[in-house]
Amino acid sequence: MKALTKTDFNFPGQKSVYHGKVRDVYNINGEKLVMVATDRISAFDVVLPEGIPYKGQMLNQIAAKFLDATTDICPNWKLATPDPMVTVGVLCEGFPVEMIVRGYLCGSAWRAYKSGVREICGVKLPDGMRENEKFPEPIVTPTTKAEMGLHDEDISKEEILKQGLATPEEYEVLEKYTLALFKRGTEIAAERGLILVDTKYEFGKHNGTIYLMDEIHTPDSSRYFYSEGYQERFEKGEPQKQLSKEFVREWLMENGFQGKDGQKVPEMTPAIVQSISDRYIELFENITGEKFVKEDTSNIAERIEKNVMNFLTK
Secondary structure (H helix, E strand, O other): OOOOOOOOOOOOOEEEEEEOOOEEEEEEOOOEEEEEEOOOOEEOOEEOOOOOOOHHHHHHHHHHHHHHOOOOOOOEOEEEEEEOOEEEEEOOEEOOEEEEEEEEOOHHHHHHHHOOOOEEOOEEOOOOOOOOOEEEEEEEOOEEOOOOOOOOOEOOHHHHHHOOOOOHHHHHHHHHHHHHHHHHHHHHHHHOOEEEEEEEEEEEEEOOEEEEEOOOOOOOOEEEEEOOOHHHHHHHOOOOOEEOOHHHHHHHHHOOOOOOOOOOOOOOOHHHHHHHHHHHHHHHHHHHOOOOOOOOOOOHHHHHHHHHHHHHHO
16 A cells, blocks of 8 residues: 655646645646645644555545535535546635634534633633534634644634735625535535534635635544434533544544644554554545545556646646
8 A cells, every 4th residue: 555645746837836734736827726635644733754545535535526516505616636636626816714613512622612711713602511512503713824834823703804814705705605515514414424513614716706725524624423322422421433533633642742842753653554544434435425446556646647647738
């Protein structure tokens, strides 16, 4: 099982390349983006030393499926998926914020709540809530988009407007799309016996129109619970059975790593890598309701280059 952790393509019309935490994004003629979902994995804003076989393929295929399933809600950047690990899309000017929407109190929001915080991103939270409890209505808690190596910071709607990161009209559209996409994601998840707990969306503008960008409803950008047993576990105060990258974070925390200065990433043995890959396949099959078909990984970079070149030159 091979993993793709680095790319260095030179496509026709290529103006620049941006290497993100897990995606490499190639700018073609200032018009299109070729986004390669690599097998890199990040947690606590740190890229881990080992790649996870098939992870890029799974994330790209889940995102493509949900982008196609939400085109009636808002326009999105996707034009084509010429390779299982690649999406080609419209180049948009991204808003420097991520729109995070939460249906349940968990993760970092729960950690803050437990320490006494009762307001996140300007949203007031009621007293007496418990971990994994459903909010009366989903809440939008945006963050800034941090540069590589820095942590995203919570930001309120008021602060976004004050800093001019979006106009009041733009923000209204972002929030409307965010809640509508979350509602659709929640409905699709329910059909699969899942609960969409929280997720994030990124938006940008192209020719004055706001587009949904990047990935959507993947286990890297979202957290899912299994519906079955949710209520029972909640009432007993037991951890929920989840479908997300949280299991990777938990493994790191158990081994003394939370991305803080001076901490060392624990050794990722072949067995650990294999188990993470297997979990991602489980995520894919549960989220999409489809069997995961492993692509040939004997020479991933060559395959991607050929498929993308065919698309760009046709």
